[in-house]
Amino acid sequence: xxxxxxxxxxxxxxVLLLNVSLTFHNIWPTPAITWRGEISAELGAYLCLxxxxxxxxxxxxxxxxxxxxxxxxxxxxxxxxRYADVTATALFGRxxxxxxxxxxxxxxxxxxxxxxxxxxIVAVIGGILVGFGLLYALLRWALGRVxxxxxxxxxxxxxxxxxxxxVALYAGRFYQPRLEAVPFAKPVTVTYGRQxxxxxxxxxxxxxxxxxPSMNSSLARVKGADVFLVFLESYGAVTFDRxxxxxxxxxARAQLDAxxxxxxxxxxxxxxxxPTFGGSSWLAHISxxxxxxxRDPDTNALLMAQKRETLVSTFxxxxxxxxxxxxxxxxxxxxxxxxxxxxIYGGARLEYLGPQFGWFDIPDEFALAKxxxxxxxxxxxxxxxxxxxxxxxxxxxxxxxxxxxDWPRMLTDRPFDQSDLDRAFDQQADWLNMGPSYVDAMAYxxxxxAGYLRKNADRDLVMIVLGDHxxxxxxxxxxxxxxxxxxxxxSRRDVLDRLRLYWFREGLTxxxxxxxxxxxxxxxxxxxx
Numbered sequence: 001x002x003x004x005x006x007x008x009x010x011x012x013x014x015v016l017l018l019n020v021s022l023t024f025h026n027i028w029p030t031p032a033i034t035w036r037g038e039i040s041a042e043l044g045a046y047l048c049l050x051x052x053x054x055x056x057x058x059x060x061x062x063x064x065x066x067x068x069x070x071x072x073x074x075x076x077x078x079x080x081x082r083y084a085d086v087t088a089t090a091l092f093g094r095x096x097x098x099x100x101x102x103x104x105x106x107x108x109x110x111x112x113x114x115x116x117x118x119x120x121i122v123a124v125i126g127g128i129l130v131g132f133g134l135l136y137a138l139l140r141w142a143l144g145r146v147x148x149x150x151x152x153x154x155x156x157x158x159x160x161x162x163x164x165x166x167v168a169l170y171a172g173r174f175y176q177p178r179l180e181a182v183p184f185a186k187p188v189t190v191t192y193g194r195q196x197x198x199x200x201x202x203x204x205x206x207x208x209x210x211x212x213p214s215m216n217s218s219l220a221r222v223k224g225a226d227v228f229l230v231f232l233e234s235y236g237a238v239t240f241d242r243x244x245x246x247x248x249x250x251x252a253r254a255q256l257d258a259x260x261x262x263x264x265x266x267x268x269x270x271x272x273x274x275p276t277f278g279g280s281s282w283l284a285h286i287s288x289x290x291x292x293x294x295r296d297p298d299t300n301a302l303l304m305a306q307k308r309e310t311l312v313s314t315f316x317x318x319x320x321x322x323x324x325x326x327x328x329x330x331x332x333x334x335x336x337x338x339x340x341x342x343x344i345y346g347g348a349r350l351e352y353l354g355p356q357f358g359w360f361d362i363p364d365e366f367a368l369a370k371x372x373x374x375x376x377x378x379x380x381x382x383x384x385x386x387x388x389x390x391x392x393x394x395x396x397x398x399x400x401x402x403x404x405x406d407w408p409r410m411l412t413d414r415p416f417d418q419s420d421l422d423r424a425f426d427q428q429a430d431w432l433n434m435g436p437s438y439v440d441a442m443a444y445x446x447x448x449x450a451g452y453l454r455k456n457a458d459r460d461l462v463m464i465v466l467g468d469h470x471x472x473x474x475x476x477x478x479x480x481x482x483x484x485x486x487x488x489x490x491s492r493r494d495v496l497d498r499l500r501l502y503w504f505r506e507g508l509t510x511x512x513x514x515x516x517x518x519x520x521x522x523x524x525x526x527x528x529x
Contacts, residue, residue, distance in 0.1 A: 011149050011155065011159075013145075014143075015047070015162070017138060017142045018043050018046070018139070018142050020035050022042055022043065022185065023035065023039065023040050024082065024083075028477075028478050033083070037183055038184060039182070039184050039185065041166065041167070041170040041185075042187055044163045044164075044165070044166025045163070045167060046143075046163070047159050047160065047163025047166070048160060049163075050150045050159065051150050051157075051163060055156060057151070068140060073136075075139045076139055078189070081188045085186075169182050209299060210293065212308050212309060213291040215309040215311075215526065217314060217526035217529055219529050221492060221494050221528065222495060223318075223383075224460060225461060225490070226376070226386070226461050227320070227461075228461065228463045228464065229288075229388065229464050230388045230465045231284065231387075231389040231390065232442075232465060233389065233390050233393045233468060234394065234395065234397075234467070234475075235445070235466070235467030235468070235485060236480075236485075237481060237510075238471065239439075240509065242477070245438075248439045249442060249443060252442070252446035253446060255446065256446045256453075256508065257507070258450070259449075259451075260450075262457075263453050265490055265491045266490070267488065267496075267507060268496045268500060268504040268506055269485060269486065269487045269488075269507060269508055269509060270499075270502070270503050270510045270515040271483045271484065271486070271514050272518050272520075272521050273483055273516070273517045274467065274468065274470070274483070275287045275518055275519070276469045276482075277469050277473075280469070281389060281468040281469060283295060283297075284467075284469055284484075284518055285387075286300055286303065286304075287517075288519065289311040289312060289387070290303060290308055291519050292519055293517060293518070294519075308338075310339055310340075311385075311526075312339040316342070320383050320385040321384050322339075322342045322384075322387075323343045323375060323385070324341045324344045324345065324387045324388075325371050326346050326389060327345075327364070327366075327390075328362075328391040330347045339387075341387070345367075347362060350367060351370075352370075353412065353413035353415075354415040354416065355415075355416070357392065357401045358391070358394055358396075358398070359391075360391040363410075364392040364401075364444075365392075365401065365404060365410055366410045366415065367388070368388075368452050369407050369411055371386065371388075372455075372456070373411060392441060392444060392445065393441040393444070395471065396434060397429065398427050398428060398437045398440070399425050401424060401444060402420035402424050403448060403451065434472075434475050460491070460492075461490060461491075462489075462529075463487075463490065464486065465487045466484055466521075469482070470483070488504070498527065499524070499528045502515055502516075502524045
């Protein structure tokens with residue numbers, strides 16, 4: 001093969017590599033990528049720039065070695081931005097926000113490290129380092145090959161012409177509708193620009209916090225009853241919307257429905273739209289309990305810095321003892337001061353003695369058993385308002401704790417039979433197909449709720465059970481709505497009758513239209529109560 005043919009092939013490969021590196025898409029529901037034939041506007045800009053610099057420097061190389069290294073690093077950052085943009089949407093169901101999300105990376109890394117073996121951690125870190133090194137080398141070669149081409153008077157016009165055509169086609173899309181058919185990918189620089197604008201708004205304090213709704217409620221319809229607000233982790237509309245999930249959960253739902261009916265209670269259900277998707281549960285918690293829509297950590301922080309009435313304070317003013325049952329809490333919790341709970345049961349406070357499950361160690365069933373032992377099995381107590389964000393259905397959903405019908409045994413250091421433990425720990429998370437493990441975890445939650453209702457058949461109880469957000473998009477699918485189910489379980493028929501006026505329906509199966517967004521559920525509940 002002649003040197004001219006080889007130069008042509010190598011230049012083509014270099015340009016194609018640079019283009020694909022900024023135009024790939026995610027292969028749902030995996031971290032893998034694919035190319036759909038799109039074109040990069042940034043590539044056109046680079047080819048034009050390189051040709052201009054090459055023409056100005058004539059026979060000299062247009063870029064020094066240090067300049068090429070800087071270019072390769074900048075291009076690598078563009079590639080990472082593209083990967084974060086397309087993969088976050090596919091796997092987590094929402095756009096990435098660098099200003100808000102980067103601060104949580106240490107927490108995510110610590111959780112991943114806790115769930116993985118040392119060998120896996122080393123392999124992942126090693127693979128990432130090798131991958132970055134290989135990607136940098138490929139980009140450095142491709143950028144260098146283009147630089148070599150524009151230093152050659154024979155190749156420079158071709159490179160410049162390609163760049164000029166790409167830039168003209170991209171710019172023309174804004175003026176000629178027919179050119180919109182040319183398959184350009186969204187520029188990564190636009191993505192980074194949006195991130196900068198978000199960060200500037202946050203740093204300048206331009207994020208406004210809406211006013212609180214009226215918290216006036218006599219609570220006459222729930223007076224004397226214990227009121228539980230149970231946020232089921234990752235309990236999303238997908239459990240009803242996806243036929244395969246709904247079918248596999250039908251038996252567990254039937255058991256929960258039977259427990260409700262057999263204990264003299266009824267249930268109504270609906271859908272609400274969560275302010276978050278695939279994570280950041282606290283945004284759903286504070287949106288509901290404050291009645292203010294909170295969709296980002298900065299609004300969350302600004303709201304907590306203010307003195308606001310909440311669902312917690314409303315019950316506290318009515319003479320209730322307010323308790324937060326938080327088995328996943330192992331660090332400082334500034335929200336506790338904002339809400340003003342009388343008691344907070346974090347992970348250490350619960351003193352769990354059994355085997356550890358998942359990222360947060362403590363099974364939900366134990367948390368409820370411990371709560372009863374500490375708070376309900378006492379004489380002459382006040383009625384209770386309890387806030388309980390569960391953790392046993394947290395990603396990656398395995399190992400799932402076995403359900404223990406003997407609730408008192410949960411408080412011992414041997415809460416499970418060894419055979420049940422072996423089966424639980426033999427089931428490892430499949431990160432490429434998490435649907436089955438998600439369904440198993442949700443079935444465990446249904447069983448726990450059913451068992452708790454039967455265990456407390458004689459208690460006057462109003463239980464609000466709802467999801468905090470949909471599971472990540474690798475479970476719920478691309479383009480899934482942000483809807484979550486909400487159920488209200490009680491023997492107080494007047495409460496349920498009132499809720500039926502707000503698109504709640506009889507039974508455990510919610511129907512659309514939505515009751516509303518998460519924050520608008522608070523006035524509905526206060527009215528019903």
